[in-house]
Amino acid sequence: MGGRGRPLCWPAMDVITLLSAVLVNALLMLLALAVSVGIRARGGLQAWQLMLLGQALGFGLLIAATQVWPLVMATLGVMALSGSASAMVLTSARFLSQPVPRRGLWLPPLLLGIVHVFLFPDLKQTTGVTNLTISLQIGWASWLLLNGAGRVRWRWLCGVAALANAVLTFARGVLVLGWPEIYPRFLVPHPINISHLMLLNASLVLGTMGFLLAHRDAAEQALVRLASLDTLTGLLNRREWMQRAGRALGTASEGAVLLMLDLDHFKRINDERGHPVGDEVLKLAGEVLRGELRATDLIGRYGGEEFCLLLRHCDPEAFGRLDARLHQALRRRCEASLGFAVDFSAGAVRVPPGETLSSAIQRADDQLYRAKHAGRAQTCCAPGVL
Numbered sequence: 001m002g003g004r005g006r007p008l009c010w011p012a013m014d015v016i017t018l019l020s021a022v023l024v025n026a027l028l029m030l031l032a033l034a035v036s037v038g039i040r041a042r043g044g045l046q047a048w049q050l051m052l053l054g055q056a057l058g059f060g061l062l063i064a065a066t067q068v069w070p071l072v073m074a075t076l077g078v079m080a081l082s083g084s085a086s087a088m089v090l091t092s093a094r095f096l097s098q099p100v101p102r103r104g105l106w107l108p109p110l111l112l113g114i115v116h117v118f119l120f121p122d123l124k125q126t127t128g129v130t131n132l133t134i135s136l137q138i139g140w141a142s143w144l145l146l147n148g149a150g151r152v153r154w155r156w157l158c159g160v161a162a163l164a165n166a167v168l169t170f171a172r173g174v175l176v177l178g179w180p181e182i183y184p185r186f187l188v189p190h191p192i193n194i195s196h197l198m199l200l201n202a203s204l205v206l207g208t209m210g211f212l213l214a215h216r217d218a219a220e221q222a223l224v225r226l227a228s229l230d231t232l233t234g235l236l237n238r239r240e241w242m243q244r245a246g247r248a249l250g251t252a253s254e255g256a257v258l259l260m261l262d263l264d265h266f267k268r269i270n271d272e273r274g275h276p277v278g279d280e281v282l283k284l285a286g287e288v289l290r291g292e293l294r295a296t297d298l299i300g301r302y303g304g305e306e307f308c309l310l311l312r313h314c315d316p317e318a319f320g321r322l323d324a325r326l327h328q329a330l331r332r333r334c335e336a337s338l339g340f341a342v343d344f345s346a347g348a349v350r351v352p353p354g355e356t357l358s359s360a361i362q363r364a365d366d367q368l369y370r371a372k373h374a375g376r377a378q379t380c381c382a383p384g385v386l
C-alpha cells in the first residue's frame with residue numbers, strides 16, 4: 001500500500017506505454033492470423049479477429065482521448081472494448097457450437113456507450129461502470145469455456161486467461177467505485193492497472209494460441225469424419241466399418257450377427273425417378289438403420305445401395321423382431337417421404353468367435369444372393385441366426 005490515503009503507484013511503468021504495447025500486440029496478432037488463416041476463417045477464429053480489432057481500436061481511442069475530444073474518443077473507446085468482449089463471447093460460443101442470444105452481444109456496448117456519455121466526465125463513475133460491464137462480458141466468455149471443459153486443453157487455456165482478466169477488471173470496477181482513495185483511475189500506474197494490462201497482453205497471446213488450437217482440433221475432427229464416414233448417409237464408410245468390425249470380432253467372446261442388406265430394384269429407381277431421388281432413398285435407408293439399431297451395433301455403407309451391420313448380443317428372437325421392423329420401417333419411411341415404398345433383401349449369419357470378417361462377409365453375401373433369387377424383400381439366414 002502506498003501509505004495513508006495515498007494511491008499506490010508503480011513508478012517504473014506507465015499506463016500509456018503498456019496500453020500501446022497491448023494495441024501493437026493485438027494488431028500484430030490480427031495480422032498474423034490474417035496471414036496464416038485468412039480474414040474469412042471459418043467459425044470462431046473470425047470472431048476472435050474481431051475481438052483483437054476491438055481491443056486495438058478501443059485502446060487506441062482511449063489513448064487518443066487523453067489528447068483530443070475526450071468525450072467522443074473515450075465513449076467510442078469503451079464501446080469498442082465492450083464490443084471486443086462480446087466478440088470474445090461469440091468466439092467461445094462458435095467454437096463450442098453453442099447458441100448465444102444476439103441481444104446479449106450488441107446491447108452491452110450500446111448501453112455502455114449511452115451511460116458513458118451521461119456519466120462523463122466523472123472518471124470514477126465511468127471507469128467503474130465500464131469495468132464492471134466488461135468484466136461481466138468476459139466472465140460470461142470464461143464461463144462458456146470452463147463449464148464442462150473436461151480434458152479439452154484449448155478450453156482451459158482460453159478460459160483461465162479470460163477468467164483472470166474478468167476478475168482483475170471486476171476488481172478495478174469495484175475499487176474505483178468503493179475505494180477511490182486507494183485506486184483513483186485508469187491511467188494511474190497503480191499495481192492493479194499495471195498487472196491488469198500485463199495480464200491482458202498475456203491473455204491475448206494465450207487466447208490466440210488456444211483458439212488456434214481449437215481451430216486445428218476442429219479441422220482434424222473434420223478430416224477424421226471425412227475419412228471415416230459416408231458423406232451421403234452419414235454412416236461409417238466401408239473402410240472404417242471393416243476396421244471396426246474386424247476389431248469387434250477379434251475381441252468378441254460370444255460372437256455376433258452379421259447382416260448384409262441390399263436395396264431392391266435400386267437401378268430402376270435411379271432410371272425412372274432420377275439420381276437425386278435415388279440419393280434420397282439411400283439417405284432414408286441410413287436414417288432408418290440408425291433409428292432402429294442400438295448404439296453398440298456397427299452400421300456401414302458397404303458400397304452403392306448395400307449396407308452391412310454387425311449386431312452384438314443379438315439372440316434369435318431379437319433378430320427376428322429387428323429384421324421385421326427394418327423391412328417395415330424402410331417401406332413406411334419411403335412411402336411417407338417419397339410417395340413409393342422401397343424394400344431390401346438381406347443375408348444374415350451368426351459369426352462365432354474366431355471366424356474372420358472376410359469369411360463371415362462371404363457367407364452373408366451368399367445368403368443375400370439367396371434372398372434376391374427367392375424374390376427379394378426378405379432376409380435369408382444361415383443356421384443359428386433364427
Ligand SMILES: Nc1nc2c(ncn2[C@@H]2O[C@H](COP(=O)(O)OP(=O)(O)OP(=O)(O)O)[C@@H](O)[C@H]2O)c(=O)[nH]1
Nearest residue numbers: 262263264265266267268270275278279304305372
Ligand atoms: N443415386 C445413387 N445411385 C447409386 C449410388 N451408388 C450406386 N448407385 C446405383 O445403384 C444401382 C445398383 O444397381 P444394381 O446393382 O443393378 O441393383 P438393383 O437395381 O438394386 O437390383 P437388385 O439389387 O437385384 O434388386 C446402380 O444403378 C448404381 O449406379 C449412389 O450413391 N447414389
